[in-house]
Amino acid sequence: MNRFRRCCLVVVCLGSLSTFGLTQNAPAAAPPSQAATPHGPRANPTNIKALPKDITGDEIHDVMHKYEADLGVECEYCHARNPETKRNDFPSDANPVKDKARLMIKMTDEINARYLAQLPDHKADQTVTCATCHRGTAHPEAFVPKPSGHDHPPAAATPPQSAH
Ligand code: HEC
Ligand code: HEC
Numbered sequence: 001m002n003r004f005r006r007c008c009l010v011v012v013c014l015g016s017l018s019t020f021g022l023t024q025n026a027p028a029a030a031p032p033s034q035a036a037t038p039h040g041p042r043a044n045p046t047n048i049k050a051l052p053k054d055i056t057g058d059e060i061h062d063v064m065h066k067y068e069a070d071l072g073v074e075c076e077y078c079h080a081r082n083p084e085t086k087r088n089d090f091p092s093d094a095n096p097v098k099d100k101a102r103l104m105i106k107m108t109d110e111i112n113a114r115y116l117a118q119l120p121d122h123k124a125d126q127t128v129t130c131a132t133c134h135r136g137t138a139h140p141e142a143f144v145p146k147p148s149g150h151d152h153p154p155a156a157a158t159p160p161q162s163a164h
Contacts, residue, residue: 047091050105070130071138
């Protein structure tokens with residue numbers, strides 16, 4: 001009985017090993033370009049006004065996915081839909097939010113290149129990104145520091161205790 005079970009286990013293990021081997025080998029047999037992007041390289045953008053002009057179709061896709069996550073929105077928050085095809089028309093500027101985002105891209109670049117870069121101890125990996133302010137929302141809330149624990153509370157703004 002024991003020997004029989006062990007024998008079965010070995011057969012099952014060998015079986016799953018070969019299945020694993022097969023599935024592992026399948027993508028490696030495909031050409032490298034297909035493995036990276038199933039539909040081949042994406043077309044390069046045609047309507048770039050804020051990002052680097054030489055940005056490729058694949059690069060812009062990565063940037064756009066970051067915007068989605070940083071703002072907690074979908075593509076159509078900034079992009080217009082083609083009324084006929086009902087699909088997103090990415091080069092179109094019909095959605096006014098797209099131009100707002102362009103302003104934001106220029107502002108963020110300028111903060112990094114013109115101001116943060118001037119700090120004498122500036123580290124290249126410590127940059128301002130969309131997420132620095134947006135933190136997963138399109139309309140970042142103003143940060144209101146807690147009044148307690150501060151050495152000099154804004155006395156003029158808060159009424160004295162006796163007034164209650
Ligand atoms: C926060 C706003 C925002 C979001 C969200 C966003 N985009 Fe964009 N997208 C832009 C802006 C702005 C441009 C133009 C950049 C420029 O002019 O330099 C652009 C350009 C593009 C382009 C280039 C079009 C061309 O040919 O010029 C593509 C493709 C694109 N976006 C795809 C996407 C996809 C796919 C998503 C969702 C995964 C997405 N975008 C989400 C703002 C956004
Ligand atoms: C320094 C802080 C800061 C940074 C950095 C920043 N934003 Fe903003 N962004 C804001 C504030 C504040 C608003 C105004 C929000 C509101 O209207 O409620 C805003 C508004 C926007 C809007 C308009 C939202 C709407 O519906 O009207 C978009 C789109 C946007 N930002 C995209 C971006 C993108 C993309 C980046 C990165 C390239 C970025 N922002 C970087 C602070 C920032």
